[in-house]
Amino acid sequence: MPVFVKDSNKCVGCLICMFACGRAHLAVGLESSCIKVRSQGGISRGFSVFVCRGCEDPPCARACPEDALIVRKGGGVLLKEDRCTGCGSCVKACILDAIGWNNSKNKPVICIQCGECAKSCHYKVLEHKRL
Amino acid sequence: MIKEDTLRKVLYIDLSKKKFWIEDRLELFSQFIGGTGVAIKLLHENCPDNIDPFSPENPIIFAIGPLNGLFPIASKTVAMFKSPHTGNLGESHAGGRSAIAIRMAGYGAIVIKGKSERPCYLAIHGDKIYFRDATTLWGLDEGVSSGSLIRKQETGAGLRTIMRIGPAGEKMITYACVTLETYRHFGRLGLGAVFGSKNLKAVVISGKRDLKVTDFKTYKEIYGELLSQLAQSDKMKKYHELGTPANIMPLSFSKGIPIKNLLTNELIGIENISGESFAEKHLGRRVACSHCPVACIHLAALRKPYEDEPYFYRTVYLSYDYELIYALGTMLGITSSEGVLKLIETVEDMGLDAISTGVTLAWLTEAFEKGIIKEKMTEGLIPQWGNVESYIELIKKIIYGESELFKDIGKGIEYVSSKYGGKDFALTYGKNEMPGYHTGYGAHIGYLFGTRHSHLDGAGYAIDKEAMIKSFNEKEIAEKLINEELWRQIISSLVICFFGREIYTPEMVLKCLKLAGYELDEDRLNEIGKEIYVNKYRFKIRCGFDLDNLQLPKRIFEINSGTGILDQEFAQKIINKLKEKIKSLL
Ligand code: SF4
Numbered sequence: 259m260p261v262f263v264k265d266s267n268k269c270v271g272c273l274i275c276m277f278a279c280g281r282a283h284l285a286v287g288l289e290s291s292c293i294k295v296r297s298q299g300g301i302s303r304g305f306s307v308f309v310c311r312g313c314e315d316p317p318c319a320r321a322c323p324e325d326a327l328i329v330r331k332g333g334g335v336l337l338k339e340d341r342c343t344g345c346g347s348c349v350k351a352c353i354l355d356a357i358g359w360n361n362s363k364n365k366p367v368i369c370i371q372c373g374e375c376a377k378s379c380h381y382k383v384l385e386h387k388r389l
Numbered sequence: 390m391i392k393e394d395t396l397r398k399v400l401y402i403d404l405s406k407k408k409f410w411i412e413d414r415l416e417l418f419s420q421f422i423g424g425t426g427v428a429i430k431l432l433h434e435n436c437p438d439n440i441d442p443f444s445p446e447n448p449i450i451f452a453i454g455p456l457n458g459l460f461p462i463a464s465k466t467v468a469m470f471k472s473p474h475t476g477n478l479g480e481s482h483a484g485g486r487s488a489i490a491i492r493m494a495g496y497g498a499i500v501i502k503g504k505s506e507r508p509c510y511l512a513i514h515g516d517k518i519y520f521r522d523a524t525t526l527w528g529l530d531e532g533v534s535s536g537s538l539i540r541k542q543e544t545g546a547g548l549r550t551i552m553r554i555g556p557a558g559e560k561m562i563t564y565a566c567v568t569l570e571t572y573r574h575f576g577r578l579g580l581g582a583v584f585g586s587k588n589l590k591a592v593v594i595s596g597k598r599d600l601k602v603t604d605f606k607t608y609k610e611i612y613g614e615l616l617s618q619l620a621q622s623d624k625m626k627k628y629h630e631l632g633t634p635a636n637i638m639p640l641s642f643s644k645g646i647p648i649k650n651l652l653t654n655e656l657i658g659i660e661n662i663s664g665e666s667f668a669e670k671h672l673g674r675r676v677a678c679s680h681c682p683v684a685c686i687h688l689a690a691l692r693k694p695y696e697d698e699p700y701f702y703r704t705v706y707l708s709y710d711y712e713l714i715y716a717l718g719t720m721l722g723i724t725s726s727e728g729v730l731k732l733i734e735t736v737e738d739m740g741l742d743a744i745s746t747g748v749t750l751a752w753l754t755e756a757f758e759k760g761i762i763k764e765k766m767t768e769g770l771i772p773q774w775g776n777v778e779s780y781i782e783l784i785k786k787i788i789y790g791e792s793e794l795f796k797d798i799g800k801g802i803e804y805v806s807s808k809y810g811g812k813d814f815a816l817t818y819g820k821n822e823m824p825g826y827h828t829g830y831g832a833h834i835g836y837l838f839g840t841r842h843s844h845l846d847g848a849g850y851a852i853d854k855e856a857m858i859k860s861f862n863e864k865e866i867a868e869k870l871i872n873e874e875l876w877r878q879i880i881s882s883l884v885i886c887f888f889g890r891e892i893y894t895p896e897m898v899l900k901c902l903k904l905a906g907y908e909l910d911e912d913r914l915n916e917i918g919k920e921i922y923v924n925k926y927r928f929k930i931r932c933g934f935d936l937d938n939l940q941l942p943k944r945i946f947e948i949n950s951g952t953g954i955l956d957q958e959f960a961q962k963i964i965n966k967l968k969e970k971i972k973s974l975l
């Protein structure tokens with residue numbers, strides 16, 4: 259049940275979704291967040307949001323040499339952290355740029371398809387699709 | 390506070406020696422929380438007595454607090470320095486990405502001292518600090534933005550703050566601002582000029598980390614509660630929808646908005662520059678500071694034709710709010726929204742504080758009308774109510790003008806009116822130009838005695854609003870002003886945006902602080918607020934500020950305010966009460 263970017267024009271760049279994603283990963287702050295919000299080259303042009311679309315045949319999983327990313331039923335992947343060596347191949351494989359990176363752990367931050375980001379966005383930029 | 394919290398780290402940077410070091414200040418953050426409470430202590434420690442605000446020894450301090458990065462709408466950074474505009478406490482608050490960036494970089498405060506030999510900018514990426522050359526960025530013309538050049542050079546896109554100055558800061562105009570993220574400002578009291586005096590063009594800060602709380606489950610609950618309160622609040626809705634310009638019309642009806650240097654209460658066509666008009670005609674986008682869902686920043690799209698080519702336009706985005714429409718609109722007799730936006734654009738390009746600039750131009754216009762200032766002093770320019778084009782040229786002259794008058798005007802109204810005359814209509818308070826509320830005693834006396842001479846110190850306009858339906862005696866007004874300012878010391882130590890203050894009740898603040906590892910009660914909180922306030926006043930006094938030498942501008946008694954004609958005697962009574970109260974605290 260992935261999150262879709264419904265209308266990024268409405269995005270105000272508040273980063274509330276990024277903090278929500280951190281909490282979804284049981285953390286406070288931005289290090290454990292995978293959703294990303296970036297201005298489109300200057301704030302006046304608005305923002306883009308990058309979030310996992312829950313691929314059914316995820317290239318990130320295929321790119322992982324350690325089989326640390328398990329394909330989830332219903333789309334997306336699960337991270338087996340003990341198998342992950344922090345090589346970063348998954349990050350490069352996701353052209354959506356939807357994988358975060360936790361520098362202190364040196365491990366990727368993977369979307370758990372929880373919808374917390376969509377729930378906390380005040381401006382209905384995101385939608386948690388229940389398939 | 391939580392022992393492992395990086396908030397306790399203070400980053401010191403010496404621009405003269407190109408050196409930096411980190412000091413652990415656990416005790417400071419435990420005792421004074423953060424933000425304004427910590428900044429004023431650091432200012433006392435780092436600013437020697439009797440220095441010129443432009444000397445390399447004047448420190449620039451940025452401080453954030455424990456709630457930044459933990460809770461929504463805790464989105465502000467406090468800047469402190471010795472003000473070149475007033476000669477005493479310089480304090481200014483701004484949001485943008487700054488507070489979260491400093492938090493994520495792993496600091497509670499940053500102290501910048503010394504003076505760079507050549508123009509430079511600082512890049513602070515977590516624990517990596519770089520002194521970058523900025524000689525090519527110095528003296529850039531309008532049109533080429535140093536912000537976009539730095540954006541290309543540095544990492545951390547999306548989460549970083551870029552604070553920079555414009556020509557006004559480089560030329561050390563005492564009311565030059567520092568601009569953040571293109572649309573936010575450390576506006577008042579001249580931080581931009583202090584940057585300029587240090588050859589410091591910009592500061593970039595970025596980082597990313599996780600923080601700690603004492604109890605994650607409760608943390609999530611309280612976060613959720615705050616978020617839903619913010620979503621449901623009508624106040625927040627107002628800040629989001631029309632923003633502060635929603636107040637233009639109501640304040641115009643009640644005569645609380647100053648017009649043409651307070652010469653009149655009437656501005657025909659004011660509805661053309663109302664919040665509603667701006668939204669309908671120009672609103673292009675709303676944006677937010679990091680970690681704030683309110684999104685009160687309103688960007689107007691202004692389409693400007695090229696003069697040399699037909700059917701060729703460029704669109705510029707400009708942020709507007711109540712204070713800007715006041716200072717660069719009503720105060721100058723301008724009633725076209727395009728006109729106001731053009732002036733905002735010029736002020737942004739120059740990097741000036743909009744309020745001080747507008748009020749200074751208003752003074753200049755009246756002084757010109759009265760013959761105190763003459764055409765040969767203004768290099769042939771004629772300041773005239775409503776004349777946008779001439780005001781644009783005059784703003785540029787504040788920075789680039791050659792005449793003696795223009796050199797003087799870059800020091801503010803207090804300075805020029807002392808030199809040339811026109812004091813009776815000089816709208817300054819402790820040397821700072823007037824904010825946009827002629828609402829009554831609360832507002833004016835609040836500006837005069839507020840530690841930073843700002844409308845945000847004691848929010849006197851809110852007292853005046855109450856006074857429209859209920860009358861207060863001098864003691865009540867004095868107490869309300871001071872109690873508000875005391876509580877705001879706490880809010881700005883956390884550092885929560887003042888727009889969120891209704892939601893952050895003392896009870897809520899205590900809950901949040903508990904999660905950040907602070908075991909305090911309401912009494913202790915109030916004590917800390919008082920200590921911070923006293924520390925600020927002590928700094929002012931150290932700089933030679935004299936409580937007994939403050940005066941309200943004569944002009945304000947000559948024209949109806951939001952609460953009728955003000956009575957000098959009653960004002961004096963409030964002032965006496967307030968002075969008594971402040972002295973008893975010191
Ligand atoms: S669905 Fe959950 S894990 Fe995925 S981006 Fe949103 S908050 Fe993060």
Ligand code: SF4
Binds near residue numbers: 354
């Ligand atoms: S992380 Fe990227 S590649 Fe992997 S499932 Fe999500 S969108 Fe697809």
Ligand code: SF4
Binds near residue numbers: 268269270381383
């Ligand atoms: S919470 Fe919504 S508005 Fe805020 S940054 Fe995320 S997507 Fe944009």
